Structure formats: C-alpha cells, structure tokens
Amino acid sequence: MLKFSKFVLLSALLAIAASAQAADEKAAADKPAALVNGVAIPQARVDMRIKAAAQQGQPDSPEMRKAIRDDIINLEVISQAAAKSGLDKQAEVAQQLELARQSVLAGAYVQDYAKSHPIPDDVLKQEYEALKARVGNKEYKLAHILVQTEDEAKKVEAELKKKGAKFAKIAKEHSKDPGSKDNGGDLGWAVPSNFVQPFGEAVVKLNKGEVSAPVQTQYGWHIIKLEDTRELKVPTFEEMKPNLEKRKQQEAVQKLIEDLRSKAKIE
Known part of the structure; x- marks a missing residue:
C-alpha cells in the first residue's frame, strides 16, 4: 500500500557508471596485475573492482585484494576458453556482450551528465519544503482490516460495533492483508501521504x-483504526539533502532520456 519510487533503471545506470569511472586511469602505463597466456590484465581493472568493493562496505585487506585478483584471473581464463571454443561468435552471446557494452557506456554518460549538472541548493530546499508540507507535522499509529468486497466490510464493521469487540482479534480473523493480519492489523507509525489517497x-x-x-x-x-498520534520529527534539510539530491538527479536524468528519445529517429 505504500508508494514506491520507479527510478530503478536510472539508479542501476548510476551504479554502473560509478564503478566504470574508477577505471579511467592511465591503464596503458600500469604494470599488469597478471599475465594469462600472454594476455595482460591491467592493474586498473583490479583497482576498479577493489574500489567498488570498498564502496559497498567491504573492508580493504590483503585477503580481499587477492580474492579480487584471483576472480579476475579466473574470468580471463574462462573467457579465453570460451573464445577459443567460438562461443563469442554465437548470436545470443554476441547480443549479451553488446548489451553489456551499452550498459557501461550509457552508465558513463548518465554519470557524466549528473556531474556536469549539479542540483542547486535552492531547488533542493524547495523540494524539502514541499516534502514537509506533504507529510505534515503529525504521525499516526494505525491498524486496519482489509477485505475484498463492500459486503464483507459491512459485516466486519457490524462485528466491531458489538460490545466487547476487539479490533486486533477481528483483524486476525478477517483481514486479507498478509503484512499486518497476524499483528492484529497493526500498521505502525506513518504519515497519511505514505498511503494511497482514499x-x-x-x-x-x-x-x-x-x-x-x-x-x-x-x-x-x-x-x-487510529490508535494514537504524535508530533512528527522531520529531519533537517542537511540530513535530507543527500536523498533529495539523488531524487532530483534521477528526475533530471529521466528528462534527459525523454529528450534524447524525442530527438532520436525510432522506427
């Protein structure tokens, strides 16, 4: 019932680009991390994977670096064997390779656009004020019973009006919401804007x-059922700024993609 963001593709492109940008070093001048059947594995490729692992919270250590190097060597060994057997010439494999190339290239383009078009603070502050207005200054502790038909709802409503009726007990018996039924319909603390409008x-x-x-x-x-209310403690602008920036950046990239599509000849 909560609303979720629909920027999954954009987030994926930004994540791909963040890793790919790290490889933009002077790879040709690097000492190879390894030679596999005479093919050099650039140190920059290993460093890129190490940086990506660190960004994901993995602690840097000799063991981690060795594991990454070994993994890249394994990939090279397997890739060479695949190419030797002609798999890289198969149509499906070739399409997958092309899609991977496009993903990395598109991610780099999106990342470059985001870096060259930072979101101004005044825009972020406007977004912050709009968000505060939407969520209000109060939180609500809620429970609900969900059924499929109006007739079922009226029967539950009548049962709740009986003397001694317990909302949580009736919710466990009748609610069709798997996320709250076993907890007596409890939805916890939330703001109204988290839910669909009605x-x-x-x-x-x-x-x-x-x-x-x-x-x-x-x-x-x-x-x-409204069980309780309390004052909502809205995070400060500085606390919210990274999330606001990410969302506005995703909106900007979405518009960029729409503009590129509108100018492209698509048949």
Missing part, C-alpha cells in the same frame, strides 16, 4: 481510538 484522507478525519467506516482503494475495502 486511505490517507480517511486517516486525518479520525480521532484517537476511532474506527472508520469502510474505505475503498484499489486494494479492496479497509476499516481503519
């Missing part, structure tokens, strides 16, 4: 301890 709008109308009438969303019919 759900979020219903939340802000509730008083503490109150249960909503059935609310329809694309997921089915919800009966929502």
Whole structure:
C-alpha cells in the first residue's frame, strides 16, 4: 500500500557508471596485475573492482585484494576458453556482450551528465519544503482490516460495533492483508501521504481510538483504526539533502532520456 519510487533503471545506470569511472586511469602505463597466456590484465581493472568493493562496505585487506585478483584471473581464463571454443561468435552471446557494452557506456554518460549538472541548493530546499508540507507535522499509529468486497466490510464493521469487540482479534480473523493480519492489523507509525489517497484522507478525519467506516482503494475495502498520534520529527534539510539530491538527479536524468528519445529517429 505504500508508494514506491520507479527510478530503478536510472539508479542501476548510476551504479554502473560509478564503478566504470574508477577505471579511467592511465591503464596503458600500469604494470599488469597478471599475465594469462600472454594476455595482460591491467592493474586498473583490479583497482576498479577493489574500489567498488570498498564502496559497498567491504573492508580493504590483503585477503580481499587477492580474492579480487584471483576472480579476475579466473574470468580471463574462462573467457579465453570460451573464445577459443567460438562461443563469442554465437548470436545470443554476441547480443549479451553488446548489451553489456551499452550498459557501461550509457552508465558513463548518465554519470557524466549528473556531474556536469549539479542540483542547486535552492531547488533542493524547495523540494524539502514541499516534502514537509506533504507529510505534515503529525504521525499516526494505525491498524486496519482489509477485505475484498463492500459486503464483507459491512459485516466486519457490524462485528466491531458489538460490545466487547476487539479490533486486533477481528483483524486476525478477517483481514486479507498478509503484512499486518497476524499483528492484529497493526500498521505502525506513518504519515497519511505514505498511503494511497482514499486511505490517507480517511486517516486525518479520525480521532484517537476511532474506527472508520469502510474505505475503498484499489486494494479492496479497509476499516481503519487510529490508535494514537504524535508530533512528527522531520529531519533537517542537511540530513535530507543527500536523498533529495539523488531524487532530483534521477528526475533530471529521466528528462534527459525523454529528450534524447524525442530527438532520436525510432522506427
């Protein structure tokens, strides 16, 4: 029910480029990390993998460096054997190699664009203020019961109105939400903007301890209980800046891709 970002491709391109950029050293002048059947493995290739591993949080150590070098040697040995057997001439393999080449090249282009088009602080601050306005100044502790039809929702609503009815017990018995059913419908603390609009709008109308009438969303019919509220502690601009910058950068790259597509002759 939460909304998720749809920038998976852009994030992947940026990640690919971050690793690829590290290889832009004077590879020709490097002493080879190894020779495999007379083929030199540039030290820059090993260094690129070491840097990528460090960026992923792996501690630098002689053992890690040796493991990376051995892995690259293994790749070279296997690649040579594959080429000797003619696999690089197979159509499917050739297409995969071309896709890999395009991915690295596109990632480098995206990374270069992002570096040459930094997001100004005033734009990030506007985004921050807009975000604060969306989330508000209050958090809500919620529980809900999700069913598929309005008739089911009305039956649950009637059951909740019976004397001594326990919301958590009824949620365990009737809710179709696998993420909260076993916890008595508990959704934890959240802000209304985290949810689809009809759900979020219903939340802000509730008083503490109150249960909503059935609310329809694309997921089915919800009966929502507001268990508590508290003041929302919004992170400062400086704390949010890296995430804001990443999101705006992804938006800028998305626009770049759309512009490139609009200028391309696609048949």
